[in-house]
Amino acid sequence: MKIGVIGGTGFYSIEGGKIEIETDYGKVETIHFKKYGRDIFFISRHGKNHEFPAHRVRYHANIMAMKNIGVEAIIGVSTVGSMKKSIKPGSIFVPDDFIDFTGRQSTFFNDVTVHIDMTIPFCPVIRKLLVEKARKYVEVNEGIYVATNGPRLETKAEIRMFSKFGDVVGMTLVPEAILAREQGICYASLCVVSNYAAGMQERLSIDEIKRVYQKLKPYVDKIVDEAIRDIPDNRDCNCKNAAEEGRL
Numbered sequence: 478m479k480i481g482v483i484g485g486t487g488f489y490s491i492e493g494g495k496i497e498i499e500t501d502y503g504k505v506e507t508i509h510f511k512k513y514g515r516d517i518f519f520i521s522r523h524g525k526n527h528e529f530p531a532h533r534v535r536y537h538a539n540i541m542a543m544k545n546i547g548v549e550a551i552i553g554v555s556t557v558g559s560m561k562k563s564i565k566p567g568s569i570f571v572p573d574d575f576i577d578f579t580g581r582q583s584t585f586f587n588d589v590t591v592h593i594d595m596t597i598p599f600c601p602v603i604r605k606l607l608v609e610k611a612r613k614y615v616e617v618n619e620g621i622y623v624a625t626n627g628p629r630l631e632t633k634a635e636i637r638m639f640s641k642f643g644d645v646v647g648m649t650l651v652p653e654a655i656l657a658r659e660q661g662i663c664y665a666s667l668c669v670v671s672n673y674a675a676g677m678q679e680r681l682s683i684d685e686i687k688r689v690y691q692k693l694k695p696y697v698d699k700i701v702d703e704a705i706r707d708i709p710d711n712r713d714c715n716c717k718n719a720a721e722e723g724r725l
């Protein structure tokens with residue numbers, strides 16, 4: 478089985494062989510390595526030098542590259558801000574739903590009508606694995622991810638509003654999760670809670686976000702590694718059929 482990992486801020490490189498994949502949306506650099514007899518393809522979401530900020534990440538190219546190389550399951554790693562006191566910086570969050578405030582172009586289907594069912598937006602099998610693995614090492618919460626466009630952080634008033642709707646806020650889950658689903662790829666997200674959102678702590682700094690991420694990175698590596706090992710070969714979730722079932 479081929480498995481994709483899309484890493485976010487603080488996750489720029491990994492050991493392996495470089496493979497460039499052509500897509501209709503541009504060329505994508507992936508790092509390929511073997512683990513537990515599986516082929517793993519890593520993409521740095523923000524580029525090697527963080528040259529693609531959240532609103533300019535090549536979401537379509539990244540997912541199409543994974544599709545073209547035959548990846549069937551993706552783990553997306555990212556950082557988020559917490560909007561709930563009980564969800565602490567330094568913990569892990571595995572979203573089970575999201576609300577999109579990005580306004581981004583979030584489909585591959587512009588010339589045919591596909592109303593993809595998002596009742597269960599993430600692969601339930603991989604999501605469960607991530608929660609189980611993460612619980613061995615750190616505190617884990619599940620819930621709603623509010624997606625913003627960025628690249629700026631939110632205002633206090635925005636967080637007050639968003640906190641009525643969801644639990645954490647981040648900039649990269651959308652459209653990544655939607656596009657993977659459209660391509661029939663199982664997708665689940667592993668988030669490092671790097672800070673309390675605006676207004677819930679004195680000030681926010683990117684240094685702090687990076688520092689918390691770096692502290693958790695050894696656990697993130699283990700969680701991803703164990704999930705890669707245990708993702709089942711036969712996919713009995715419905716992820717691969719979602720787009721076809723949504724075709725008008």
Ligand code: HPA
Nearest residue numbers: 556557558646647648674
């Ligand atoms: N807001 C949006 N995205 C984020 C945050 C935040 O507070 N922290 C890490 N990514």
